Amino acid sequence: PxxxxxxxxxxxxxxxxxxxxxxxxxxHRVRALDDLSPQVHGEGATRPTYLDREVELVVGDVRDRAAVRRALQGVDAVYHLAAMVGVGQSMYEIERYTSVNAVGTAVLLEALIERPVERLVVASSMSLYGEGLYRDARRLPFPGAERTLAQLARREWEPVGPAGEPLAPLPTPEGKAPALPSVYALTKFDQERLCLTAGRAYGIPTVALRFFNVYGTRQALSNPYTGVLAIFAARLLNGRPPLVNEDGLQRRDFVSVHDVAQACRLALEVPAAAGQVFNVGSGRSFTVREVAERLAAVLGQERLAAEITGKYRMGDIRHCFADIERARRVLGYAPRVDFEDGLRELAGWL
Ligand code: NAD
Known part of the structure; x- marks a missing residue:
């Protein structure tokens, strides 16, 4: 290419x-526009050491029109990843999430109208789906509402079938209607809709990728609002057990950051991807409790078994994992990283 x-x-x-x-x-030549947010990079942060020296870093806010214009000079394609990424935090920092995620995307798009590119790829999120899909569900958990400990104990948040039996979720395809259970989810949906709408109107081929739970090296261990594996790792490194919300049996799709990078690259290279939305996951699910225990094992800390809190985090969903058939078929995406190998790589970096 x-x-x-x-x-x-x-x-x-x-x-x-x-x-x-x-x-x-x-x-390719790569430029990054990043404001080095203190929540992610620490107070007064400078260029992160893991960032390849070949990357030209423009320090600036995506809501700053002048910084965005500067960053766009001579650019052929754009990946829009700048965002605030915490589900729980988004439920009270509503203005900040709307500003960075939605308004930031709007500023970028206005700059792209003046200076169109060959391709725009926007990072969206599985969080917009809300609860996963179930066959014959009689009752679904109500996301976005506080759940009491008593309800947790009675398993009232568990999706149940016609006979009241707990239901296992099906993989979620792109066609599922977004439920938008959190402010974060809503702003990610805004980002992808704004990009696809403006892309269509101005002839910029645009692709939206809905990432599931991405894990790997370099995920900020100090940011308490994101990356469940990074949060667990930070606890384990301090000799403390990971705190697992609810009963730990909620299912998620953990996808390696290397597989996500592969999907991003394909979204740039495959012409047929334009105008479409794709799930980017591993296509299989684990319970949150299991990943906490497996991470502890890989770190040689089996004795620090997961601590089940029984607490529900506002805006959270119960189960969700990806149907990745569309990405396989159209993009030629094939996740390669085995979960155990991915955990080992993460543990080696910690
Ligand atoms: P991250 O926090 O490591 O990276 C986001 C980067 O954006 C940070 O370097 C931060 O400094 C920068 N940033 C934040 N606000 C900015 C602003 N106003 N102007 C310029 N830069 C700003 O998070 P990540 O996990 O790498 O997430 C990247 C993208 O992927 C985000 O859009 C996120 O919503 C999306 N996503 C991530 C996951 C996941 O599991 N990590 C899942 C779904 C979607």
Whole structure:
């Protein structure tokens, strides 16, 4: 493929920096626009050491029109990853999430009208689906509402079938109507809709990727609002057991950041992807309790078994994992990283 100059907003972050490595290895030039948010990078942070030296870093806010214009000079394609990423935090920092995620995307799009690119890829999220899909569900948990400990104990939040039996979820396809259970989910939906709408109107081929639970090296251990594996790792490194919400049996789709980088690259290269939305997951699910225990085992800390809190976090859903058939078929996406290998790589970096 021809070498391109590619802008990654949020390119100094976890996924963005891995994507940068992946694109550099394919011969592209990479620029990052990132404000080095204190919540992610620490107070007064400078360029992160993990960011490849070849990456040209423009320090600036995606809501700053002048910084965005500067970052777009000479650029052929854009990945829009800059965002605030905490579900729980979004439920009370509503203005900040709406501003960074939705308004930030609007500022980027207005700059792109003046200076169109060959392709725009926007990072969306599984969180917009809300609860996963069930066959014959009689009762679904009501997301977005506080659940009491008594309800948790009676398993009232568990999806049940016609005979009252707990239901296992099905993989969630892109066609599922978004339930938007949190402010974060709503702002991610805003981001993808704004990009797809403006992309269509201005002839910018645009792709939205709905990432599931991404894990890997470089995920901020100090940010208490995101990345459940990073949060568990931070606890384990301090000799404390991971705190697992609810009963720990909620299911998620953990996808390696390397597989996510692969999907991002394919979204740039595959012409038929334009105008579409794709799930990017591993296609299989684990309970949160199991991943906590497996991470502890990989770190040689089996004795720090997961501590089940029985607490419900506002805006959370019970189960959700990806149907990745569309990404397989259209993008040629194939997740490669085995979960155990991914955990080992993460443990080696900690
Ligand atoms: P991250 O926090 O590591 O990276 C986000 C980057 O954006 C950070 O470097 C931060 O400094 C930067 N940023 C934040 N606000 C900014 C602003 N106003 N202007 C410029 N830069 C700003 O998070 P990540 O996990 O790498 O997430 C990247 C993208 O993927 C986000 O859009 C997120 O919503 C999406 N996503 C992530 C996951 C996941 O599991 N990590 C899942 C679904 C979607």
């Amino acid at each position: 021809t070498a391109r100059t590619i802008l990654i907003t949020g390119g100094a972050g976890f996924i963005g920096s891995h994507l940068a490595d992946h694109l550099l290895a394919r011969g």
